[in-house]
Amino acid sequence: MLRVLLVTLSVAAIAHAELCKPDTQNAFKVRLSIKTALGDDAYAWDANEEYLFKAMMAFAMRRYSSKSTTQISNVLLCNVTDRVSFWFVVTDSSKNVTTVPGSEVEAAIRMNRNRINSAFLLSDKTLQFVKITSTLSPPVEPSTPVWLIVFGVVLCLILAGIVFLVVAGIHQRKNYRTPPCLIIDLAHTQGRIILYWLC
Amino acid sequence: MSKDLSVPPEIPKEDSRPKWDNKFQYILSCIGFAVGLGNVWRFPYLCQIHGGGAFLIPYFIALLFEGIPLLHLELALGQCMRKGSISAWNSISPYLGGVGVGSWMVSVLVSLYYNTVLTWVMWYLINSFQEPLPWSMCPLNENRTGFNEECYRSTAVNYFWYRKTLNITPDVTESGTLQWWLVLCLAACWAIVYLCTIRGIETTGKAIYVTAIFPYLVLTIFLIHGLTLPGATNGLAYLFTPNLNTLKNPSVWLDAATQIFFSLSLAFGGLIAFSSYNSPVNDCEKDAVTVALVNSMTSLYASIPVFSVLGFKATTGYWDCLDRNIISIINEFDLPEESIMRDNYTAWISLLNSSHPEKIAGLKLKSCDLQEFLDQSVSGTGLAFITFTQAIIIMPGSQAWAILFFIMLFCLGLSSMFGNIEGVFTPLLELRIISKSVRKEVLSGIICLISFLIALCFTLGSGSYWIDIFDSYAGTVPLLVIAFFEVVGVAYVYKIKRFSKDVKWMTGRKPNLYWQITWRFISPLLLLIVFLAFVTLQIQRPSSYAAWNPKYEGFPMKEEKVYPPWVLAICVLLAVLPCAFVPLVALFHLIKQMCRSKDPSFVQPEVFSCQGASINLSHPKESIPVVSVCKKK
Secondary structure: OHHHHHHHHHHHHHHHHHHOOOOOOOOEEEEEOHHHHHHHHOOOOOHHHHHHHHHHHHHHHHHHHOOOOOOHHHEEEEOOOOOOEEEEEEEEOOOOOEEOOHHHHHHHHHHOHHHHHHHOOOOOOOEEEOOOOOOOOOOOOOOOOHHHHHHHHHHHHHHHHHHHHHHHHHHHHHHOOOOOOEEEEEEEEOOEEEEEEEO | OOOOOOOOOOOOOEOOOOOOOOHHHHHHHHHHHHOOHHHHHOHHHHHHHOOHHHHHHHHHHHHHHHHHHHHHHHHHHHHHHOOOHHHHHHHHOHHHHHHHHHHHHHHHHHHHHHHHHHHHHHHHHHHOOOOOOOOOOOOEOOOOOOEOHHHHHOOHHHHHHHHHHOOOOOOOOOOOOOOHHHHHHHHHHHHHHHHHHOOOHHHHHHHHHHHHHHHHHHHHHHHHHHHHOOOHHHHHHHHHOOOHHHHHOHHHHHHHHHHHHHHOOOOOOHHHHHHHOOOOOOOHHHHHHHHHHHHHHHHHHHHHHHHHHHHHHHHHHHHHHHHHHHHHHHHHHOOOOOOOOOOOHHHHHHHHHHHOHHHHHHHOOOOOOHHHHHHOOOOOHHHHHHHHHHHHHHOOOHHHHHHHHHHHHHHHHHHHHHHHHHHHHHHHHHOOOOOOOOOHHHHHHHHHHHHHHHHHHHHOOOHHHHHHHHHHHHOOHHHHHHHHHHHHHHHHHOOHHHHHHHHHHHHOOOOOHHHHHHHHHHHHHHHHHHHHHHHHHHHHOOOEEEEOOOOOOOOOOOEEEEOOHHHHHHHHHHHHHHHHHHHHHHHHHHHHHHHHHOOOOOOOOOOOOHHHHOOOOOOOOOOOOOEEEOOOO
16 A cells, blocks of 8 residues: 555656656746845745645636636646746646646636736736746827827917017007107216116 | 106207116026027036046136137127117128128027927927826837837837937938927927017016026026936046046047037127117126126036936946846846845856856846946937936936926027027117018017928928038038127227227226237137138038938948038038128128219218217216106006
8 A cells, every 4th residue: 555655656756757847848937036026025935835826827727728627736846946936837637647738828827917916916027937928018098198288288378478468569559659758767887977768 | 756857958869779677687688598508418518528527628718718708799799889780780890791690690590490409398398297208118019019119129218209209201301291299399489489579678588587597496406306316426427537638639629619609609699689788888898707607607507417317327227237137147047036236246247157158158148337338428409308318217206307307498498599589680670671660579470480481391300400400500600700700800890999998988997908818819819710620620520410210220320321412502501601791791882882982972971989879978977866757657
């Protein structure tokens, strides 16, 4: 009994080692930059976080393929480094211990990227799936360009000013008829006296 | 209110010339005219490339022997003649009338393109109200798979300037179409200019309080903020560290002389126009020294925040370069985060290079050198619209800084425009061709409308190439020529003795030895040398321009292209036309004189004198109080 158990475990371990190897066909490298994203609130990457990751991957696969056969044990992690980076594969227990095709995994991850990111409090840039590029969000475009509105305001102010000055000038000219204003201004500087009339 | 008034026995001539509300307005207008965009984006650049603090030596020597004497000459001339540039020079001597016409012509040409630069400033200003700033991100391409290609290969800031603002064509011969957004902004700018100059100095005098003082406030705010930015000290040290070896290069002295000359806005006729509205008894000597010193101090003051921000930008660029390299290394070797920091980067690199040289080579790391980032010196529109806008994006609260910066640039440019427009407006008012019934508002409206219509050429796709042409040819050589003839005309045609007597009558003291020597010998000689050196350098340099061509192999570097012959012809025309008026008008008068001298009934006109231009009584010693009899409604 014990021998059978040992053999099964070693077979599983070998199979595990064989399935989850860096640069195999259906394996993905994941890279996390926790300290960059969270700074002082960064959490340490330990076995519990790995468990959460496996759970999120299983969740993503379940949601994508809508069949509830993917278990947490189907997600295999290996080569965890201090960076924090690791490789993972998703196995298919129904089909004789093979890995799920990479395209399916990729599609599942793309579909649930937001959920995966928020589970770890990270973003697309800090939780990188190395082969999977993130789609770009379209920039927010308001219906009327903002600059036109500002321009309209500025132009209205300028035109109001011009109209005011022109009308004031016409008004002043009408009221400024005879008799003319006679101003005698005197500047006394250094013994010379200059008189000039300004009308 | 009415008081009894004792009418003096001699009835003086009527003088309906407008005048400044107070002396401060006049000084502020002259300072506003002199202090312009060049103080912010040309002087710091010259300081940087010509050995930092060492550049101040040729700069102040040029100020002392060229700037201040010419400035005093122009202000005294305008104040004495009490007329705009054309009539003033006609009064000095009919043979020198061409000098006035030439400076009027230069004012026209410069007004046309200067307001287009303000259009660009206004466009950036009204775009600064968006969050996030439109020049901070690249737009996506058509199928949304990535960024717009032109933007991706250069930078977002470059893309916004060359594509979204100018929509520049790859060649000066391809005109492109009118860019409607620039046309709108141009209309708004000319409307603002019209609003402020509608009644001449009555309205500019009020507007100048805002446009001349506000930039100083903003510069102070930027100074305080700039000094708190990380890396500011790098920029300042780089700017001010003197390198006296550069003084051996004659082009440094030439740049100093030309910078002083163009910075003080001499030979435009605007200063003559401004001082013509003064009362003739006014200390123009003190005014000239004040304006020149304030202009130079402003240049120095402005270079501090500019270089703090540039130092900040260079430092941030350097840190970004280091960070990118660090991330590459960490990812490649799977080292824990924050194991390599900026300060131990070099130690790590040498360690890793010795242990895994192939891996390091495979990463293709860029060499990050702070000096290289600091050396990226830019001047002119590149500084304001590319470099500074890039720095503003990385500052917190970027909208506010962008809005402040562009309002400051707008005010600086606008106050210089007032001087340009006065240089155009005042001589026209005095021409007998313009009838007296044409109101000032109508005349200024016509000037602004015609200028707007002509300036529409600069809103075409190739507009910015044309502005560079105008700036390099119409705004440089003619001014040197006109200033040379100004000094020579006053010193040797009008005669310095007579001029000194006029200045003594205005200021109350005879111009001292410094003025005599500089007006007679030093300034004309210096101007001649500067003119010859400048023209020689221009001719030696091939007339090429840098075009923004997305299809060029070396893109995002600019493509060096040569001007076609017809464009070169226009360049020469722009440079020669204002200068040509000087000999043409002299010739015209010579011919007229020869025809007239044959006529026996012809009487020589009386010799002009400054005292005769204003009303003068004999000198009673007691003072008479100010009275005004005015029926106010």
